[in-house]
Amino acid sequence: MPIVEAHILEGYASEEKSRLTAALTDAVRFVVPAPDEAITVMLHEYPKEAYARGGVHRAPAPALPKPDRLVLDYLAAMEARELERAEAMLGDSFVMAFPGTAPMTALAQLVDWSKSRYRFVKKSYEAVEAFNSGGAAIVYARGTLSGEWLDGAAFEGIRFIDRFEVVGGKIVRQDVWNDIAEVRAQ
Amino acid sequence: MPIVEAHILEGYASEEKSRLTAALTDAVRFVVPAPDEAITVMLHEYPKEAYARGGVHRAPAPALPKPDRLVLDYLAAMEARELERAEAMLGDSFVMAFPGTAPMTALAQLVDWSKSRYRFVKKSYEAVEAFNSGGAAIVYARGTLSGEWLDGAAFEGIRFIDRFEVVGGKIVRQDVWNDIAEVRAQ
Amino acid sequence: MPIVEAHILEGYASEEKSRLTAALTDAVRFVVPAPDEAITVMLHEYPKEAYARGGVHRAPAPALPKPDRLVLDYLAAMEARELERAEAMLGDSFVMAFPGTAPMTALAQLVDWSKSRYRFVKKSYEAVEAFNSGGAAIVYARGTLSGEWLDGAAFEGIRFIDRFEVVGGKIVRQDVWNDIAEVRAQ
Amino acid sequence: MPIVEAHILEGYASEEKSRLTAALTDAVRFVVPAPDEAITVMLHEYPKEAYARGGVHRAPAPALPKPDRLVLDYLAAMEARELERAEAMLGDSFVMAFPGTAPMTALAQLVDWSKSRYRFVKKSYEAVEAFNSGGAAIVYARGTLSGEWLDGAAFEGIRFIDRFEVVGGKIVRQDVWNDIAEVRAQ
Amino acid sequence: MPIVEAHILEGYASEEKSRLTAALTDAVRFVVPAPDEAITVMLHEYPKEAYARGGVHRAPAPALPKPDRLVLDYLAAMEARELERAEAMLGDSFVMAFPGTAPMTALAQLVDWSKSRYRFVKKSYEAVEAFNSGGAAIVYARGTLSGEWLDGAAFEGIRFIDRFEVVGGKIVRQDVWNDIAEVRAQ
Amino acid sequence: MPIVEAHILEGYASEEKSRLTAALTDAVRFVVPAPDEAITVMLHEYPKEAYARGGVHRAPAPALPKPDRLVLDYLAAMEARELERAEAMLGDSFVMAFPGTAPMTALAQLVDWSKSRYRFVKKSYEAVEAFNSGGAAIVYARGTLSGEWLDGAAFEGIRFIDRFEVVGGKIVRQDVWNDIAEVRAQ
Numbered sequence A, B, C, D, E, F: 001m002p003i004v005e006a007h008i009l010e011g012y013a014s015e016e017k018s019r020l021t022a023a024l025t026d027a028v029r030f031v032v033p034a035p036d037e038a039i040t041v042m043l044h045e046y047p048k049e050a051y052a053r054g055g056v057h058r059a060p061a062p063a064l065p066k067p068d069r070l071v072l073d074y075l076a077a078m079e080a081r082e083l084e085r086a087e088a089m090l091g092d093s094f095v096m097a098f099p100g101t102a103p104m105t106a107l108a109q110l111v112d113w114s115k116s117r118y119r120f121v122k123k124s125y126e127a128v129e130a131f132n133s134g135g136a137a138i139v140y141a142r143g144t145l146s147g148e149w150l151d152g153a154a155f156e157g158i159r160f161i162d163r164f165e166v167v168g169g170k171i172v173r174q175d176v177w178n179d180i181a182e183v184r185a186q
Helices: A014-031 A067-079 A083-087 A107-114 A180-185 B014-029 B067-079 B083-087 B107-114 B180-185 C014-031 C067-079 C083-087 C107-114 C180-185 D014-031 D067-079 D083-087 D107-114 D180-185 E014-031 E067-079 E083-087 E107-114 E180-185 F014-029 F067-079 F083-087 F107-114 F180-185
Strands: A003-009 A040-046 A051-053 A090-097 A118-133 A136-149 A154-167 A170-178 B003-009 B040-046 B051-053 B090-097 B118-133 B136-149 B154-167 B170-178 C003-009 C040-046 C051-053 C090-097 C120-133 C136-148 C154-167 C170-178 D003-009 D040-046 D051-053 D090-097 D118-133 D136-149 D154-167 D170-178 E003-009 E040-046 E051-053 E090-097 E120-133 E136-148 E154-167 E170-178 F003-009 F040-046 F051-053 F090-097 F118-133 F136-149 F154-167 F170-178
Touching (some): A003 A014, A014 A040, A040 D040, A040 F040, A051 D014, A067 A083, A067 A170, A118 B014, A118 B118, A154 B154, A180 B180, B014 B040, B040 E040, B067 B118, B067 B170, B083 B107, C003 C014, C014 C040, C014 C120, C014 D118, C067 C120, C067 C136, C067 C154, C154 D154, C170 D170, D003 D014, D014 D040, D014 D118, D067 D083, D067 D170, D083 D107, D154 D180, E014 E040, E014 E120, E014 F014, E067 E083, E067 E120, E067 E154, E120 F014, E154 F154, E170 F154, E180 F180, F067 F083, F067 F154, F067 F170
Parallel strands (some): B003 B040, C003 C040, E090 E170, F003 F040
Antiparallel strands (some): A040 F051, A154 A170, B040 C051, B136 B154, C003 D003, C040 E051, C154 C170, D118 D136, E003 F003, E154 E170
């Protein structure tokens, strides 16, 4: 125990159903310390004609995209400076907060600002965590940065963490923390 | 839709059941973009005698403590420098990583090290996020720091984020990022 | 078969639950010709804390009043010419259609008009039928009329049928058919 | 809430399942004033081998015909004076009650009697209502009559209501009320 | 997996519910080789007003007595030659088959016949097995016999097995096999 | 009532599902004296992707073989003295107990011993009963023996009962009782 039954409309892909069973399993683990083999999740799937809300048959809403995949795509595009591709993943109200500067809303701003910080930077990911919180999917990506300072000296192993909010399949907020200033001060 | 039924043993407190329904609701939202009023969660509760696994009646495992409450208690104890109280919330394998120093395992180490950084520091929380990931509860607390530098000058509004892993009701890992070095460099 | 499970919030009275099981049983009979002993209805009742829609615990909406009881009360009040009591059971948009006259909206109109038809009339009910249709409860009452013509002669056994629409616990429409003209013409 | 799950054998057509979900939705609305989007109906369908009553696998009983469709077919046949076709829709114990005459059991009786009332009559339907009540499906059809009196004068807009009882796919009772006498008396 | 949900009326004692969960668990084990911790049984209990078959609320039938307890009581009564007590546990059509004699229907017959076999006999039980088969509960009791032959010599360790059919709480059939003749022949 | 729902993985054959519904029906009958038409069993089958235990999708374990079929095959092989075929159905720890001799573990022992008892023996089965008890399937076969004594004389109608324990698809224990000695003593 516990046993969870979820009733959904037919039409979701295997991968989407696996994500749902995984999320429901984690939801149980968050509250009940049952051994893993005692947490069962079962999905009942209904064809459209066997389900009605308010007397009306319904089509299944397309599953939300995996927010962590979206975030990793975005970060890869930014690392490659493919701004247009990255831009396409942002919501209208997008805002980002980086260490030591005011909030920015355009990727071009970020690129400009970073020119005063390093020649380039690459991310190695230690872990990516994604979950839902109210109306948004939250993604945390953390790991270490490597790259070159403006003077051409190399750096690596600098800790970072990025937090993203994803709404309706678009990134609407990015918050970044890292040890760059710490390392430069040493 | 979707509709989630969870079958649990009798004995959980109202607050614990609310946490479970909230976690299950968020699990659904993570995958299916249903409108809020279409996501229903129902808990079936069974008295011990009406439930058996492997033919054996079972008692309910006590619910896990709210990990975010534990983390806030710990942070409050640390701010007040009540090390013994804070220590009691840590697991045996506790390790913490702070900006600009090697990983530490004892709170006394942290206190010593911080003496070279500031006289004191206070946290204002903007948000705390908690979720489960595999065998651990994860808590993120973020906001701003205020306090006094070693020279007595005041500081405030410095962004921070802390990540905690909680296993079996104990904190086993703390990772901290903040803009202290960034601010001092300016 | 079929077997019907209905999930409801705790708080409904026994009589209300019986009405719900009866209505669900009739719904099945309307489509599937199962023998009576094969139609099972079971109600799962949830305390408030064990049920959430959109992550929000809900209180049960008070059950709707029995519409046939309301209609019989109204007809009794009209027969006794207790117009104020009858009026209280009518919705704002109330309208009624009687044989041989234009639609009326006020009970006083009806009383006036009937003075040209008979001294008094009493209803004997053969059957009352109630069911739901979209946003309204529908009630049919049928039977025979007895009373006195304007000349003092008695009449009886005149067939009638009344149709009512009940919305939100109020009568919003009454349609009446009967054989009065037929009998008078003979 | 409420949520209704109905367990049925596989083999019903989409239209039949829609009728069942509609009937169950109306059954809930009859007692609980939930908003439409909170009333969910789900059908679980079982292949024969996955269902047993008394240890015996069962085949699904063919769904009952739509009683309102049957009634409208019957009324169309009567209007066209296709007595044989209409007769085929009647049960053995069929009886009908019309205004101003004794109960009749044969369609030929009705046709004879009507010859003394009008040359022909046509029905315009305002609404048809069908529901189940115990062992019978009940159908009410109402609207207005048009046609020609015996003297060739046309009439129209005369209110009528017909009530039918349908058992085992056959009409066993018809009751008719209308304002014909009322109109002729004017 | 598998998970079994049984829906029953409220009113059964804890011991009766435990018997039902045990019997359902054994039913699953009979077909599916799942590990014990993966076989879950849950009982949903309904108050009378929340359950209807054919639209009629039902009272729970009293649980059947444990047939193995009945059989052991009967065997103890027979061993103590309390024939009246034993008789009360027999159904009208009771019949018994013992080694080396024709079927008997009265306990007195059995007692008479046994006088030509031994002075007395006692049963030591190795195991009792009970299960349902169609309309009857079946009980098997097996173990060893000890006692005294007619010449006063003691015997012991003679294997026996008894089979009983229990219908409606009464024993209707007893079949006995044992090694008495085998032992006497040696 | 009662109604039993069993949740299983997809992949079981019709015959296996019938065995499971039959076993569950008998489990209910063992405790609740409901009329047969009121005991309903329904199987929910889940494709692999719609079921997870501990967050892991599972494949269905192959159904256990019918233990009574195994036992009858074994007894047929023994009657035909096809020892190798019979041997293949036995578990490593197999042991058998026959009337009037010590427990044996090898079929050859049994064949040798029987040569001092009769030339050959055939079984006519009156009934075979199979059920589960804890970790083993139990099979009882009973009926009458016929054959030839060592002196060539024929015998028939001698009562017997065999009890088998089947674990993991192998026979691990056989216990035999019969009236052979009884008959020879007469």
